[in-house]
Each structure stands twice: as structure tokens, then as C-alpha cells.
Amino acid sequence: MITSAIEIITPKALDVTITDDTLKVELSDGRSISVPLAWFPRLLAATKQEQLNWRLIGEGYGIHWEDIDEDISIAGLLSGKPSGESPASFKKWLEKRKKAGTIR
Numbered sequence: 001m002i003t004s005a006i007e008i009i010t011p012k013a014l015d016v017t018i019t020d021d022t023l024k025v026e027l028s029d030g031r032s033i034s035v036p037l038a039w040f041p042r043l044l045a046a047t048k049q050e051q052l053n054w055r056l057i058g059e060g061y062g063i064h065w066e067d068i069d070e071d072i073s074i075a076g077l078l079s080g081k082p083s084g085e086s087p088a089s090f091k092k093w094l095e096k097r098k099k100a101g102t103i104r
Contacts, residue, residue, distance in 0.1 A: 010075045012060030018043065018051045025077060028060065039082035041090050042070045045097070069093075 011029040018024070023043065024034040037044045043051060043065065050067040057064045062073045085093075 010061060010078065013056055013063055013074050014060070016054050016063055023072075023077075025063070025074065027074070033077050035077060035080075035082075040070065040072065041083060041085065042068045042093065045094060046070075047102070 011027040011031065013025050014028055015026040016024070017026075018037065021037050022034050023037050023040065024032055026032045046065070046068045050065065053067050054063050054065050056062070057071065058073075061075070062071055064071050
């Protein structure tokens with residue numbers, strides 16, 4: 001029996017849009033993917049200005065938000081993986097923001 005490997009190529013991100021409840025990423029292969037913003041609590045809690053302050057990393061295989069220290073991979077989005085941050089870590093981050101007065 002002859003089997004051939006299937007090569008899976010992850011597309012790169014080209015653009016990012018955030019609405020009140022959705023993260024949408026335009027991909028280099030012509031697709032766009034939308035996921036619930038609730039999957040990424042830091043993005044959900046961020047101000048509009050912080051949400052807009054993103055940059056592509058890893059030649060477009062990831063997205064980084066400097067202001068909120070959030071990184072999201074395109075492979076993770078395509079596989080349907082929400083944030084892996086623990087509730088305790090998010091709570092600690094949120095409390096720090098409250099003290100600094102940078103809460104939405």
C-alpha cells in the first residue's frame with residue numbers, strides 16, 4: 001500500500017478587524033476567519049485603542065497586541081483554539097489594569 005503525506009500549509013494573516021464581539025482575520029489564501037472575541041478575554045477587556053494596536057509577527061503566522069501582551073497564532077485560530085490563559089492569570093492581569101486605571 002502506498003500512502004502519501006498531505007502537506008498542510010498555514011496561510012498568513014494579512015489584516016485584522018475587531019468588532020464588539022468578533023475577531024476577524026483576513027488570510028493570504030483568500031479566506032477570512034471569524035471567532036468570538038470572548039475566546040480571548042484580554043482582547044475583550046481591551047479598549048478600542050488597544051484592540052487597534054496590533055502587528056503581525058512571525059511573517060504573518062501570528063498577531064501581537066503589545067498593550068495587552070496578547071499573542072494569537074493563525075494555526076490556533078484555524079484549529080479552533082481559544083485562549084489558553086488560566087482564569088487565575090486573567091484575573092491577576094485584570095486587577096493590575098484596574099489599579100492602573102486602564103480598564104474598558
